[in-house]
Amino acid sequence: MAGASSSSGVKAALSLIAKRFASSLLTLFLVSLVVFTIAQLLPGDAAQEALGQSATAEQVQALRHEMGLDRPAHERYASWLSGMVSGDPGQSLVANLPVSEVISSRLPNSLLLAALSALVAVPVALAIGIGSAMNRGGKLDRALNISTLSMVAVPEFLVATLAVLIFSVKLRWLPSIALVADDMSWGDYLRGAAMPILCLSIVVIAQMARMTRAAVIDQMDRPYVEMAVLKGVAPVRMVLRHIMPNAVAPIVNAMALSLSYLLGGAIIVETIFNYPGLASLMVNAVTSRDMPLLQACAMIFCAAYLILMLIADVTAILANPRLRAQ
Amino acid sequence: MTAHVEVNGLRVTARNAAGETFPIVSEIDFALKRGEVLALIGESGSGKTTIALTLLGHARPGATIAGGSIRVGDHEILSLDARGIAQLRGNRIAYIAQSAASAFNPSRTIMDQVIEPALIHHLMPRAQAEKKAVELFRALALPFPDTIGSRYPHQLSGGQLQRLMASMALVTDPELVILDEPTTALDVTTQIEVLRAFKAVVLERGATAVYVSHDLAVVAQMADQIVVLNQGRIREKGAADQILHRPADDYTKTLMAAARPAIRPAPKQAVLPSAPLLEIRDMTAGYGKIGKDGRPRIPVLRDINLTIERGATLGVIGESGSGKSTMARVIAGLLPPAQGEVLLNGEPLPPGLKGRSRDQFRRIQLVFQNADTALNPAHSVGQILSRPLAFYHGLKGNAARLRVLELLDLIRLPATVIDRRCGELSGGQKQRINLARALAADPELILCDEVTSALDTVVGAAILDLMAELRKELGVAYMFISHDISTVRAICDDILVLYSGTMVDMGRREAFRAAPFHPYTDLLIGSVPEMRAGWLEESAAARSLPRIGAPAEEADLCRFLPRCPARIDGLCNVTPPPRHQLSKGNDILCHHGEVTLTQVQGVAA
Numbered sequence: 001m002a003g004a005s006s007s008s009g010v011k012a013a014l015s016l017i018a019k020r021f022a023s024s025l026l027t028l029f030l031v032s033l034v035v036f037t038i039a040q041l042l043p044g045d046a047a048q049e050a051l052g053q054s055a056t057a058e059q060v061q062a063l064r065h066e067m068g069l070d071r072p073a074h075e076r077y078a079s080w081l082s083g084m085v086s087g088d089p090g091q092s093l094v095a096n097l098p099v100s101e102v103i104s105s106r107l108p109n110s111l112l113l114a115a116l117s118a119l120v121a122v123p124v125a126l127a128i129g130i131g132s133a134m135n136r137g138g139k140l141d142r143a144l145n146i147s148t149l150s151m152v153a154v155p156e157f158l159v160a161t162l163a164v165l166i167f168s169v170k171l172r173w174l175p176s177i178a179l180v181a182d183d184m185s186w187g188d189y190l191r192g193a194a195m196p197i198l199c200l201s202i203v204v205i206a207q208m209a210r211m212t213r214a215a216v217i218d219q220m221d222r223p224y225v226e227m228a229v230l231k232g233v234a235p236v237r238m239v240l241r242h243i244m245p246n247a248v249a250p251i252v253n254a255m256a257l258s259l260s261y262l263l264g265g266a267i268i269v270e271t272i273f274n275y276p277g278l279a280s281l282m283v284n285a286v287t288s289r290d291m292p293l294l295q296a297c298a299m300i301f302c303a304a305y306l307i308l309m310l311i312a313d314v315t316a317i318l319a320n321p322r323l324r325a326q
Numbered sequence: 327m328t329a330h331v332e333v334n335g336l337r338v339t340a341r342n343a344a345g346e347t348f349p350i351v352s353e354i355d356f357a358l359k360r361g362e363v364l365a366l367i368g369e370s371g372s373g374k375t376t377i378a379l380t381l382l383g384h385a386r387p388g389a390t391i392a393g394g395s396i397r398v399g400d401h402e403i404l405s406l407d408a409r410g411i412a413q414l415r416g417n418r419i420a421y422i423a424q425s426a427a428s429a430f431n432p433s434r435t436i437m438d439q440v441i442e443p444a445l446i447h448h449l450m451p452r453a454q455a456e457k458k459a460v461e462l463f464r465a466l467a468l469p470f471p472d473t474i475g476s477r478y479p480h481q482l483s484g485g486q487l488q489r490l491m492a493s494m495a496l497v498t499d500p501e502l503v504i505l506d507e508p509t510t511a512l513d514v515t516t517q518i519e520v521l522r523a524f525k526a527v528v529l530e531r532g533a534t535a536v537y538v539s540h541d542l543a544v545v546a547q548m549a550d551q552i553v554v555l556n557q558g559r560i561r562e563k564g565a566a567d568q569i570l571h572r573p574a575d576d577y578t579k580t581l582m583a584a585a586r587p588a589i590r591p592a593p594k595q596a597v598l599p600s601a602p603l604l605e606i607r608d609m610t611a612g613y614g615k616i617g618k619d620g621r622p623r624i625p626v627l628r629d630i631n632l633t634i635e636r637g638a639t640l641g642v643i644g645e646s647g648s649g650k651s652t653m654a655r656v657i658a659g660l661l662p663p664a665q666g667e668v669l670l671n672g673e674p675l676p677p678g679l680k681g682r683s684r685d686q687f688r689r690i691q692l693v694f695q696n697a698d699t700a701l702n703p704a705h706s707v708g709q710i711l712s713r714p715l716a717f718y719h720g721l722k723g724n725a726a727r728l729r730v731l732e733l734l735d736l737i738r739l740p741a742t743v744i745d746r747r748c749g750e751l752s753g754g755q756k757q758r759i760n761l762a763r764a765l766a767a768d769p770e771l772i773l774c775d776e777v778t779s780a781l782d783t784v785v786g787a788a789i790l791d792l793m794a795e796l797r798k799e800l801g802v803a804y805m806f807i808s809h810d811i812s813t814v815r816a817i818c819d820d821i822l823v824l825y826s827g828t829m830v831d832m833g834r835r836e837a838f839r840a841a842p843f844h845p846y847t848d849l850l851i852g853s854v855p856e857m858r859a860g861w862l863e864e865s866a867a868a869r870s871l872p873r874i875g876a877p878a879e880e881a882d883l884c885r886f887l888p889r890c891p892a893r894i895d896g897l898c899n900v901t902p903p904p905r906h907q908l909s910k911g912n913d914i915l916c917h918h919g920e921v922t923l924t925q926v927q928g929v930a931a
Contacts, residue, residue, distance in 0.1 A: 224431045
């Protein structure tokens with residue numbers, strides 16, 4: 001009986017996950033529409049931008065034709081979308097290179113920066129959140145509360161500037177600009193990327209730690225926790241075996257939201273440290289009206305966001321026996 | 327023999343918002359011998375749970391154990407450090423919580439949680455603990471004892487969870503078991519099964535027990551000694567027999583009186599107008615899409631027919647899930663019925679909220695069970711009561727204020743509460759405001775959904791008195807929904823018994839005094855604990871279900887069949903039961919005639 005119910009539970013969970021996946025794909029499609037439309041609404045186009053103000057109308061017209069900008073919008077959208085689906089996001093209008101090539105030089109940098117920041121931020125945030133929840137109302141909790149609150153409140157450009165002032169100017173430990181080259185050793189890379197990682201981590205640690213604390217505290221007031229105390233369960237076991245299985249869904253959800261920021265929201269940090277990532281590439285694409293590149297970047301950020309949300313949803317489904325065995 | 331558990335001069339304090347400490351219980355002394363059961367009895371706020379928890383060295387957040395001594399066996403509980411007390415908890419001293427449904431961790435399997443005390447105190451290896459747990463499941467009469475452990479709490483019923491919690495407490499063979507209102511959240515028919523299981527397993531293993539309850543009749547089944555508490559102090563203590571039959575203290579006498587609801591006679595009826603106030607015809611309602619046969623996907627109520635006369639009181643009774651609240655929702659228009667119609671003063675009401683006129687809304691008012699959630703805590707009493715006055719009667723300013731004062735007088739609250747927020751009032755006062763809000767509309771019918779079940783017995787009895795007076799003064803009719811048959815029998819003119827959404831028994835109050843009843847009504851009445859020792863054992867003897875074959879594939883078989891002690895193979899599991907009238911006037915849905923029912927129930931009653 002138990003076996004039958006658990007196998008049907010697995011089937012139910014799989015179908016639920018498949019549904020979430022399908023709705024993610026649908027969202028991605030809708031986003032492509034919105035991204036394309038917004039890109040069309042930007043004033044000016046790449047032809048105008050490339051030729052400058054002194055160009056004649058005929059010159060601009062000719063370049064537009066060459067770039068394919070004079071075709072009707074729905075035709076351009078269809079060919080762009082089919083290109084995206086088959087893995088070819090088109091030709092960058094400014095760099096005169098395939099968009100995939102331009103992106104592939106930047107995307108690994110961004111992913112690496114995001115992954116390393118997450119690797120630092122997630123354990124620290126969990127430790128701070130759980131630690132302060134377990135000491136609720138105590139001195140440690142108040143100290144952590146004030147520090148996370150001020151971390152949330154301080155803008156990241158200030159954090160970055162202060163970090164440069166301390167670590168580069170005064171202490172001279174770290175370079176103020178993150179140079180990234182293909183043939184760098186890991187040690188050199190980490191030295192260069194240390195400050196961007198630090199700044200990005202600080203921003204997301206604060207958010208995630210506060211959400212973790214709230215989720216854990218919400219569970220601590222439940223009667224099952226008092227019951228476990230009265231069974232003689234020790235505090236550490238209480239958190240790991242009793243509270244976390246119930247708190248993991250809201251925590252993962254909050255983390256997915258924060259982590260999605262590491263990829264797309266890194267623009268300020270990328271600019272300050274001159275880090276060659278995707279976000280600064282996208283901003284350049286906006287100023288030069290390089291629509292294929294802009295659209296491709298937007299789609300990548302959106303896809304990353306949806307993947308993180310999907311992971312959070314799947315975790316929530318797997319963590320909750322009610323959803324698992326629906 | 328010296329006492330096994332001894333409590334002396336116990337004092338627990340709490341801190342209020344202004345930072346002042348004040349005692350919540352004080353001067354508590356009691357002692358009990360090994361193997362005895364002591365009951366702590368009192369209303370909410372009497373400190374009974376607080377005292378029970380101190381035996382585990384635990385005080386809830388905000389409270390502090392300020393003084394006194396507690397000895398359990400060789401252990402001085404209050405002189406132990408955190409580690410020492412954790413070693414006793416769940417090991418030598420076990421706790422059974424009030425609501426097992428929320429005291430089990432929703433994300434872990436039952437087995438994991440049941441054997442956890444044995445594992446964390448390193449008493450036995452996992453395999454042995456699981457074996458022991460299964461033995462306990464069997465002893466507690468749980469279904470599928472071998473596999474029930476692999477389930478999650480949401481897959482089990484409240485009564486099952488409560489018994490599983492007992493197995494969790496007993497897996498370590500504790501010397502002291504604390505039972506904190508373990509049956510309060512259960513239906514009366516489930517309560518009797520759980521009590522029986524507890525008595526058989528907890529008490530007969532020789533454990534000493536402290537049983538916390540507000541229900542004297544339940545305590546009468548379990549306790550050797552009783553301590554009566556009021557506002558954190560002991561009012562009376564002594565042997566169970568003495569407290570129950572010869573109480574010395576006035577407060578104990580009040581408690582005893584409130585536990586036996588007084589019969590409130592129906593006022594003389596005026597000449598009846600031609601149409602009844604409310605009539606329900608062939609109503610079926612439920613949730614989900616309505617199928618081809620006109621029934622919703624999850625039917626809750628089927629084929630309901632009833633009338634409420636002007637100024638009359640209809641009691642609707644049944645266990646949780648029987649569709650009582652859904653009936654109120656249908657009448658109020660919150661849930662449109664799938665079939666049938668509701669008539670007010672002979673005119674059909676629109677099924678949903680849409681299309682009902684303001685005047686139709688005014689005539690039917692709903693009073694919810696929980697005044698805490700039904701009243702906006704940010705509003706003052708005056709604001710809450712002015713709203714329906716403005717909405718239904720257009721009263722504003724001074725006229726509204728005067729009417730609010732009249733209403734407060736009607737519900738016997740002082741005029742000074744008008745500017746207070748609901749959060750500052752007691753539970754009973756809040757329920758009065760809840761009732762006054764319905765009265766403000768000047769209704770003809772008030773639907774009362776379990777209005778006293780969240781209240782203490784004494785407070786609840788006062789609310790019932792108030793409702794009876796209002797009925798006399800205003801001539802308002804009630805539909806009184808309850809799970810408590812003794813309350814319903816005391817205050818209602820007509821009684822409707824619902825089982826799983828069908829009307830199984832309906833008649834005048836007088837018809838519910840003596841057998842014959844529908845078998846389910848009989849089970850309900852027989853499950854209400856009586857205030858004498860030995861009742862549980864006597865009632866236990868009468869229950870055995872006759873064997874029947876598999877039920878036929880017929881949608882309208884008797885819904886009570888799986889639990890019916892009077893079922894007949896070849897009849898009840900094959901043909902739908904007919905509705906017929908017994909000679910004392912009640913309509914029942916049953917194959918049995920008057921003679922057989924009297925024979926079966928005459929013995930038990």
